[in-house]
Amino acid sequence: MRRAHHPATEELSLPEVMAALSDPLRIGLVRAxxxxxERGWGELWAPVAKSTLSHHLRVLRDAGVTRTRQEGTRCFVTLRRQDLDERFPGxxxxLLEAAGAEDVNGGVHLAPGSDSTAACR
Amino acid sequence: MRRAHHPATEELSLPEVMAALSDPLRIGLVRAxxxxxERGWGELWAPVAKSTLSHHLRVLRDAGVTRTRQEGTRCFVTLRRQDLDERFPGxxxxLLEAAGAEDVNGGVHLAPGSDSTAACR
DNA sequence: TTCGTTGTTCGTCGAATATCGAACAAGCTA
DNA sequence: TAGCTTGTTCGATATTCGACGAACAACGAA
Structure with a gap:
């Protein structure tokens, strides 16, 4: 498990962020x-192999959409909402409003028993 | 020159629109x-071969971002701003605000002598 | 130390994308 | 009719993307 790269706020690239947010599964992750x-890996369920999920989470991370924190063997991920709003207001x-209206989620959902108050127990 | 396809407003797909808007050159076209x-093909200059430009304009059209009108051998293109705002408000x-702030344009610019008042002479 | 859990990385595959030049089609214009 | 202009389409090629399973690395627990 190598150290993950997170671009600084001023390094965010609009086309890269748009590309990261153009996949239904990744939109589903952002919605989650x-x-x-903060969500643990295990709370995020998607209908793909774990290596594929890891790939999508990496794309989001590399684009600066999410931030990953490691704790032992576990990883926790958060949306970099503030950084994104600073660079790309609105x-x-x-995106979230449109994705909610159309229910774009790529098959992603939170694991049963997870809600915003029970995260990271 | 075959009849171009334009998806109806209710057929617009969020991931497809996001993907269409994830290329710097296409962002530049949207900004233009x-x-x-309404702009004529000839007013839009981009640092690629004409077949490549045709391809990018087709991607935008197929995603429902732009509308193409044909007049003789010429084509004119407009942004479907109202349709997009209806489905994906804001x-x-x-995107335009962020692209303007970062000056993302993919090398696209309007041909010399073209401005919004002189279009389509 | 030996497992088991968790997430990353690698190799591979097929599909999609970006790009070009060449050929083509449709409509003006001379 | 014979060019000219304009934009599309066709191959061809190189790259990227999404997906998978397998192997690996790191850490906690037994």
């Missing part, structure tokens, strides 16, 4: 993180 | 159309 709560909000 | 004016505005 939209409430601002973009994430508009 | 942002004032709502998305295009946030």
């Amino acid at each position: 993180l939209a409430d601002g709560a 973009l994430v909000g508009a | 159309l942002a004032d709502g004016a 998305l295009v505005g946030a």
Whole structure:
């Protein structure tokens, strides 16, 4: 498990962020993180192999959309909402609203028994 | 020159629109159309072969971002701002603002002598 | 130390994308 | 009719992307 790279706020690239947010599964992941709560890997369920999920989370991280924190063998992920809003005001909000209206989620959902108050027990 | 396909407003797909807007050159094209004016092909200059430009304009059209009108051998293109705002409120505005702040244009610019008042002479 | 859990990385595959030049089609214009 | 202009389409090629399973690395627990 190598040290993950997180671009600084001023390094965020608009095309890269747009590309990261153009996949239904990744939109679903962002929606799952939209409430601002930190989520453990295990809470995020998606209909793909774990290596594929790891790939998508890496794309989001590399684009600066999410931040990953490591704790032992576990990883926790949060949406970098504030950084994104600073560089691209309104973009994430508009995306989340549109994705909610159309129910775009790529098959992603939170694991049973997880809610924003029970995260990271 | 075959009849171009334009998806209806209710057929617009969020991931597809996001993907169409994730390329710097296409962002540049959208910016060139942002004032709502109809532009002729010849007014849009980009640092790629004409077949490549045709491809990018097709991607935008197929995603429902732009509308193409044909007149003789010429084509004119407009941004479907109203349709996009109806389905994805605020998305295009946030993109244009961010792209303007970062000057993302993919090398696209309007041909010399073109401005919003002189279009389509 | 030996497992088991967790997430990353690697190799591979097929599909999609970006790009170019060349050929083509459709409509003006001379 | 014969060019000219304009934009699309066609191959061809190189790259990227999404997906998978397998192997690996790091850490906690038994």
